[in-house]
Amino acid sequence: MKDTPLSNCERDFLLRAISEKKRLDGRQTYDYRKIKITFGTDYGCCFVDLGKTRVMAQVSCELVAPKESRPNEGIMFFNIELSPLASPAFEQGRQSELSVKLNRQLERCLRNSKCIDTESLCVVSGEKVWQIRVDVHMLNHDGNLMDAASIAAITALCHFRRPDVGIQGDEVTVYPPEERDPIPLSVYHMPISVSFSFFQQGTYLLVDPCEREERVMDGLLMIAMNKHREICSIQSSGGIMLLKEQVMRCSKIASVKVSEITELISKALENDKTVRKAGGRCGFAESVPEERITALKVDETAVEMTDVMDGANDIVQKVEAPLENVPSPVVPVPGVGQVGEGLQNSWGLEEVDDNMEENDNSGEEQEEEVTKMEEVYEERDHRAGDVVEISDSEEEEVVILHPEEPAKAPQHTGPSSQQKGAAKSKRKQKKK
Structure with a gap:
């Protein structure tokens, strides 16, 4: 199923608003949408909300044989799933051009940047190594999927814990978490992607475009950078010609945004670690009840009902007796005829x-x-x-x-x- 195209009126309205430096959601040109990071009950499960764009990342591992070219290094595998749940434009079981582009960009951002120490994943040289698999699922599509996917993937990798192993001769023993504490991965840095959209042949620039802004943009520039201002990957799409000054300007903006997002990820990981260490309830399942209708309910307050009757009797006794009813003159009600001694219907008289x-x-x-x-x-x-x-x-x-x-x-x-x-x-x- 293909997505509904924009009408000419919507397109003209968006372009005119961008030319006046206004956005649909009220943000400024270089503002990001609100980022929310939550974790699942198990290690390595992360949910990221970038505005209305929602992404889930799950990290898993298994022991496999290493590659012949690199027998002492573990294997990193990334996969992005575009589910029809996120948008009607996505089809199940079929790789689209967008999914291929996102997978390649995520691999360049995380695997080619050497952010994970793959040598620490080796168990037996040439025989057994850990294969780390990162599955990213799109739950809701409202634009800028690459930035949300990169944040979810690197956060899930930092949160993941692999089982501990023991080697006795040629035998490899994998210990469950009950016997030995799992071991975190060695993460050198956190590369995060920042997307820039260009309009009217590069005249106007926006950060973190939403879904409607992506439809009318002329070109897209994605820069993956860490907090040390090291560019891990850069990719331009859309066929637009960018000047050197424009790329340098985008890199300066990306360095500021990456520092803010990295600090947010570190705080989220530290809070989750503190809660798990204290033995409290944690994970995504714990955050669901907070979004229910009854989340803001107030506890019942006890009401004293013992002296209610006495108070009512006192009020009745203190109240003065009502005045006697004075007979009012008989007035005929409209639509009702009244007949009595000396009384007749008076309608129509002078x-x-x-x-x-x-x-x-x-x-x-x-x-x-x-x-x-x-x-x-x-x-x-x-x-x-x-x-x-x-x-x-x-x-x-x-x-x-x-x-x-x-x-x-x-x-x-x-x-x-x-x-x-x-x-x-x-x-x-x-x-x-």
Whole structure:
């Protein structure tokens, strides 16, 4: 399965961000991602997290016959496995161009640099030597696999312990760890690879490129160096032409990064040694529970429940008695009809009837109030005189003026005869 290619928009966005000296994860140009080193339960097992790139290295050994050309030296063997678990672009059981390139670079970095004393691996000259095998498995691919693989491999070699052997005549005895303590390997120095990616024909430079930055880069330069500033190997890929000044600049940056990574590896090895010597729990399996959801759980706190009832009774006694409920006027709920003595549905009535029902007066009081209102209206009509007469029609008003008096503006002093008749009919219906 091939990996999904980048779109033109993503490519242009990445190149523009790099030209503005900005990166996707907020790092600066020469910054490395966060490096985390953990060890397995057995010696020689190491996990390295470089950002989201995750690599596991496992070192093993066995007694084999030496090479004819070098009968007094042990054998170093390196193998890098690109599993589909790390990326859908990797295929199982098939060596790709990337895996071949990584294997060759790792061999140049560790075996050709003579970082391990291979002569100390000889048991019987010409007959038995130790073969040290380093298997590097890619667990997650997010760019810069070479740097993560080199850190994991050299850390695993420093952490590994081979069994002790005894020779009696022609017989070779391998002692288990219970009888004799295993022996560490002789490591002279720690070569570590540092990758540099170039963009726009070498105009821009980045350290520790991520997976998306590797897709748009024009060239890659890998420099393997130790903390003594000795270059162990150097390799350029991508067909880009680099100047001498660019290579020297990258070597100076690599010397600083290698010193920092070497110090980190030394601290991790020292901490693991201290924990194992104290008999504490160690290894990768111990770090797994720390990443669970319940890792930050808080211990249960005991709560005193003996005097809860007494406290509740005291609170109840101290509280004042509630006030008596005052009967509220009966108000019809919208959508519900209420029928009772002297109570009818009041929806659709005019303002006078609404006020009468809100006050919830008796029938006699309502009649007296209406009678008073009629008297008031009659007094107003008597004062104004029969100047204005309003017909019963709701559509138009007819104004009749007496010829003896001058014209006056129409005055509306009270309700019309039609409104009075409607109010009287409603009152009669209520009485019924």
